[in-house]
Amino acid sequence: MKLVFLGTPQFAVPTLEAVVRAGHEVVVVYTQPDRPKGRGQELALSPVKEAALRLGLEVRQPERVRRCVDELAALQADAMVVVGYGQIIPQAIIDLPPYGIINVHASLLPKYRGAGPIQWSIANGETVTGVTTMMINAGLDTGDMLLKAETSIGPEETALDVGPRLAALGAGLLVETLDGLLAGSIARVPQTDADATLAPILKREDGLIDWNQPATVIHNRARGFLPWPGAWTTFRGVRFNIWRCRVAAEPPAGRAPGALYASGRKLFAACGAATAVELLEIQVEGRKRVDAPAFLNGQRLSDTDLLGESSK
Secondary structure: OEEEEEEOOHHHHHHHHHHHHOOOEEEEEEOOOOEEEOOOOEEEOOHHHHHHHHOOOOEEOOOOHHHHHHHHHHHOOOEEEEEOOOOOOOHHHHOOOOOOEEEEEOOOOOOOEOOOHHHHHHHOOOOEEEEEEEEOOOOOOOOOEEEEEEEEOOOOOOHHHHHHHHHHHHHHHHHHHHHHHHHOOOOOEOOOHHHOOEOOOOOHHHHEOOOOOEHHHHHHHHHHOOOOOOEEEEEOOEEEEEEEEEEOOOOOOOOOOOEEEEEOOEEEEEEEOOEEEEEEEEEEOOOOOEEHHHHHHHOOOOOOOEOOOOOO
16 A cells, blocks of 8 residues: 555554555655653654654654645545554545545553553553554544454553553554455444543543552552553652552551551552552652662651652
């Protein structure tokens, strides 16, 4: 096929590479404009732009793709592929390619429509996830489904573990989808809105821990929200990030939810429903990320230490 590719994040790179490797003609790659990044605020290229330049592809970076209807029409592409582009595609563009606009979405639709499907599926304790290729329409991930592929989520896996696996899975599925569209062998399946769930864009406050929740809930959210917004609380009035944790085998022995305590060289926090999490790697605001023994070397805990007493 003659394709236009629209994408921005690292998640989209395997798909771009796969369609080129499969012999499709990518005439133009659209990606978000270069943005300031880091302390120096130097302009940074998106992962898709870096990949496109490496592959020798033309790159365009409009501030608003909705203003590019005429130039997209002039390309006369058979289809467009969208993977995490970061802008809404207007109907005037959706109507252009004869084979439509195909999206790789990182969930088993109609579950987890929205910007954070990987994070929310883990945070909600799902044990199976996957990718879906779908036709773009004017709604939020509401277009007809084409193909799906599943993968399991391990009990300790984080969004950083699952994301790359889904990216590779989606790349292969997209190539399979293009082949099927060309052959006329794919049936479009409408989504059932009644079965839909949402995965909204993450906010800083999503990572704030409610210590009244059971340990399993807290552990899942810590896995799902890595690296941002992360799982966080407060300790002695400052932010306290939990980078790695696991559900503790032993109950917290009558301690109130949020109580921070040590047993030997291990660090624990009491949770709701008489459960606890073991904190494996943490970071106090203004200090380095450390494991539990290193934290205990520098802190003398008291029976009154309670996580989340105040937020900053």
